[in-house]
Amino acid sequence: MTGANTALNLGVFGVFVVITLFVVYRVGSRNATASDYYAAGSSFTGPQNGVALSGDFLSAASFLGITGSIAVNGYDGFLYSIGWVVSWLLGLMIIAERLRNTGRFTLGDVLAFRMRQRPVRAASAYVTLVISLFYMIAQMAGAGALIALLLDVHTSGGQAIVIAVVGVVMVLYVLVGGMKGTTWVQIIKAVLLILCVTLMSVFVLGKFGFSLSGIMEAATRNSSLGPEVLEPGVRYGGSALASLDFVSLALALVLGTASLPHVLMRFYTVPNAREARRSVVWATWVMGVFYLCTLVIGYGSLALVGSDTIKNAPGGENSAAPLLAFRIGGVVLLGIVCAVAFATILAVVAGLTLTASASFAHDVYANVIKRGQAEPKSEVRVARLTAVGVGVLAIGGGIAANGQNVAFLVGLAFALAASANLSTIIYSMFWKRFNTNGTLWAIYGGLGSCVMLIAFSPALSGTKTSVFPDVDFALFPLGNPGLASIPFSFLCGWLGTVLSREQADPAKQAEMEVRSLTGIGSGLR
Template sequence: MRSVLAADGATATVGSPAINISIFGVFVLVTLVITFRASRNNKSAADYYAAGRNISGTQNGLAIAGDYLSAASFLGIAGAIAVYGYDGFLYSIGFLVAWLVALLLVAELMRNTARYTMADVLAFRMRQGPVRTAAAISTLAVSLFYLLAQMAGAGGLVTLLLGVTGEAAQALVVVLVGALMIIYVLVGGMRGTTYVQIIKATLLIAGALVMTVWVLALYGFNLSALLGDSVANAVEGRDVLAPGAQYGATSISKLDFVSLGLALVFGTAGLPHVLMRFYTVPTAKDARRSVVWAIWLIGIFYLFSLVIGYGAGALVGPETILGAPGAVNSAAPLLAFELGGTVLLGIIAGVAFATILAVVAGLTITASASFAHDVYASVIKKGKVSPNGEVKVARITAVVIGAVSIGLGILALQAGLNIAFLVALAFAVAASANLPTILYTLFWKRFTTQGALWSMYGGLIACIVLIVFSPVVSGAPVNPATGLSPSLFQDVDFHWFPLNNPGIVSIPLSFFLGWLGTILSKEKPDLDKNAELEVRSLTGIGAEKAVQH
């Protein structure tokens, strides 16, 4: 095996930095050209936010897959499977099952009732100002958690491939990724982001297919032999084919698994950047088609990730993975280097890098659109603002969000957190703050503004508070393999909530608060508006009028 560790235990550069930089440069150059070409058609707010609503269902399915198959899917899950085996694959199952919730309860209904953002639906039959403000705050919170994971993934990946050492150099890498992300959003808008995501999804799935076939070919396409080698190379005493390596040791870790599962399954339908993709298609039928395409593409990719993860465990080994920059997030690049040397490593790393850039661009445009459309245009200016003025504010917001995500990404990178796990926290926030309010709005005619505010703010605050006072932020035991605590802040301990993922508490609480706020509200629901929302969501009648408004 080609070792990535020097004799003295220090990390050596993996592959050739010159080749890695060249392949990175080609990906960045191609995507920038696409972005600048797409910017020529950004003549209105609908062009900037929703790509002119002329993306086909098939194209949007590819773009959704590109948005969804983030650094967590490619780097984090492969690493989790390589190190923990069965328990790592639970991320894939949760991420995939979640699409059934999105398909059956959300996709078509959201497409029929909104213009650009989630708040368009929530505020349809309620008081505009407070509901739009709450939805914008929730969108920004989810986006920042998600961006935190992507930035950490980008920093760890480039650190591994370029041999960058030292906290300052790693921080500079994150800053450069953030700057590229901001350029994509400022110039290309949703149209440019969509094209980048389509290309990136195609390359990512093709790259995963190549690695999967290569690994299986080494074992004569005998999956049992591959799994046997993975067991033989596993951390001593750990059965990577059985459940419990990560979540079964104690009652607390079992509860943590249930909490994680709830967050993954219910989080997708509340992710603002996924919901916003439904507004780029011309009809509700295209929205359904795009979700079906996404389910197939994502499901196939997760099957590939199973082979890639166990292949990394068998051919690279968990000790080498945990000792590399980025720790578990380095499993897929290290496996590529083991299989095909410098060239395959450079290609796979370039695809992973493009993956991160596309996802952060989609997140940033969603967060900036939410602030500009929901807070600035609808609440502050009360609708009296030109589309160009709204887009200008969205671009300014994108710069601010990029700067904040860069700072948080540097912290996450230096703590060595698994990015699949970080994304799971974003799912928990989305499931707690957004999904209960969306479902109540679409399906409960008595739901009121007070119920919506209690549900969104209550779920959001509870989720973030529990995360802040959990082992994710402080107090987790030191990992003997890395010498670091997996907490965001080292050498301090102020945690009192025992679970890493708060979904088991915050998601039911958000549903309860939405019900309680409505029951205690003196506000009478607008039954006429509710009837209009119901007809529009189920039939699409009147949807085009909202789009052209």
């Protein structure tokens, strides 16, 4: 897979970068206001934003991590796909319309609407930075795995250089294009990704007479697990603790989507609540098609490549989709798949970087430090500087996490998002008594408990698949902390409210309720 085809593969990726950077430059040159930079002036339609939402959400975890997990763990790997599709129903029914009507640029706008502005905005910005960094680290790890396979780079230094290059390009997207440029990159990437996985699925099905059962039968013969690869329990079975770990993962996946800052921020790029709802519907259909294809690609990798080859390849589980592409389409299809995978990483990380930098600039700089008196140009300047800082941190984290399954790492980011944000969103919108003290307790309690449990879980140490496999300081038995940290966040929010003497502002609460249901007073088109 290396040698003569390396120039072709990197050439395809280079063409994508040049074209998208040109698009970003053209649309980004019209960023005249903070609204243009943060929310693209609310100028996108529901279908456009829905495709961009799917592009923002379908990350390296989906394309590389899930297909690899299916190829190695079979049925249990496909549970990631099911969880992420189902999670969009929560966003559609509860979050999308109300959030779009209440906020303006960031999640902090919603959480601080009827609370004391400065402490709540600061807390929201800090949480957004932490969640975005966790998510970006997973994408950077995916970039390292992909280039390790593509160029047969086994040294950690070589992979670190590649991760750094990816980080520099994604920062350029944000600095030059803002939300408009990033959105168009995500639309282009989503279309390419859907075409790619559909093409691969058709090729795989064609090799087995368009029989899914034929693929499954071949997969059992080419797996060290045998027929068990088609049954639940390979990874999340065999003991009560493993089953509990699956419940924790499922809870994080289903509840995390409606709490991810970079996904929630996309609702501000549409002009009204109707288009926000249409965005989620379009995104759900696009992602439904994609995740069905991951089933074919995952088991197709197992049937045509084999689990042992996948696990021993540079990049491990994350190499399943590229290996399958090379097996069924040779050098050309491999080049296309690798380019699409790189595009996936770049687009998602660019969206995350924009969200993190916007949250810091808008919530901390403009509303905490400058107390709402910041000039729009200075606010955008701070956002761009923050993007550079976030990019540096993401590169360092990606190098440290290189080699981990990116779907698993993203599952931790989902647990963080659900633990820190979901309780405050639900309480703010539906509990009249909820106050500033409860908001801070919920945010910091959920975030702190989740980070602490991750630090002392098998995700970080104690097993061969941990980030630090040679040491063991795991005290918490579950790989994903969602089962404990998400309910704890709701408990903290409730306790912080009932134990506080602070009274909620009934006028503000009524205004928020009317605005969230009707959009009246939002100040946006």
